[in-house]
Amino acid sequence: MRKLVWVLPWLVFLASPVSDLAAGHHTLGATVAGWAGLAAFVTIYLTIVFRQMGRTFRGGIVSAAVAVQWVLAVVLAFSLGGSWLGLFVYVSVMCGVTFPLRVAYWTIPATTAAMMLAGWHAHDLDEAWGLFLVVLLVGYSMTGIRQLVATTVELRKARATVAQLAANEERLRLARDLHDLLGHSLSLITLKSELAGRMLPDHPAKAAQQVSDIEQVSRQALVDVREAVTGYRRPRLAAELAGAQVALTAAAVTAEVPADPDLTDVPEDGEAALAWALREAVTNVVRHSGATRCTVELLRRQTLDGPVLELAVEDDGSGGSGKGPGNGLTGLTERLEKAGGTLEAGRLKHGFQLVARVPLAAGVAVGSGA
Known part of the structure; x- marks a missing residue:
């Protein structure tokens, strides 16, 4: 064809x-x-x-x-x-x-x-x-x-x-x-x-x-x-980002993925938790969402609890057929909690978004993005 x-x-x-x-x-x-x-x-x-x-x-x-x-x-x-x-x-x-x-x-x-x-x-x-x-x-x-x-x-x-x-x-x-x-x-x-x-x-x-x-x-x-x-x-976030780009492209999903993330002073447990979150999010986009576009952002933010590294994965798909959080999201929440982080996931008006945050090492200066 x-x-x-x-x-x-x-x-x-x-x-x-x-x-x-x-x-x-x-x-x-x-x-x-x-x-x-x-x-x-x-x-x-x-x-x-x-x-x-x-x-x-x-x-x-x-x-x-x-x-x-x-x-x-x-x-x-x-x-x-x-x-x-x-x-x-x-x-x-x-x-x-x-x-x-x-x-x-x-x-x-x-x-x-x-x-x-x-x-x-x-x-x-x-x-x-x-x-x-x-x-x-x-x-x-x-x-x-x-x-x-x-x-x-x-x-x-x-x-x-x-x-x-x-x-x-x-x-x-x-x-x-x-x-x-x-x-x-x-x-x-x-x-x-x-x-x-x-x-x-x-x-x-x-x-x-x-x-x-x-x-x-x-x-x-x-x-x-x-x-x-x-x-x-232990998964590495840089490797998972590269793998996400390849997986999304192979699935005919238009992808925007950061190529060279700044992971300076990111704790190993936090990096591993974000890597698992990215892998789970990309797997859901490829297998279940029916999305045609996916954006991955990695940002450093200052919150009331201190500086954090935030991973946001947003797509224009359905987010899957389940009505509640699946085993994957439950497991991710537990992993992030062990690393001192948080997980937010839910449907948007036109798609689905997953946001995972892990704390940065104390004393790290927070810029506009990584």
């Missing part, structure tokens, strides 16, 4: 050839040949353009198709008159879409020149001059669109590569941290276990002391691992 929406409006230039054939200005043989040539022209054009938007033909097939189109346009325009000059628009489009740039840069002017020559032959230079810039510029605009699409594809591949590299780096960091946390402890446990085994027959008291040391080291190692895992599981 997207391809049709893009391609069909361009078929407007076929109105003149169709009207010319329908008017009966030509002999029966010329009319039949004109319909056959027009049908072949349109079939080749749509086939090449549709395939060029996906899995393209090989270069030889594309070059042959463009050559056939060029010949058909020249023959039909020279034979049937100036009403057929619009076919050169499609030839120019195909040159810009299919050929390499260095080839397209000279075939597009050549197509324009052929159109002008056909207009001169048909004694219809006014029509030819009216299409001159259209034929010339539409071909070059297609080359620009091709480069834009290629750049977008490369950018998506680069983003995927960066995400993969970040995941790999995170795995390496996790491996290094676990090695640093457990390497020494496990080595000490192994050594003391060996000592306890040697002492058991003759020195049970010393062996018991070694076992006691093993227990202490093991408990400390367990505490270290739990703290490390808690740190890894």
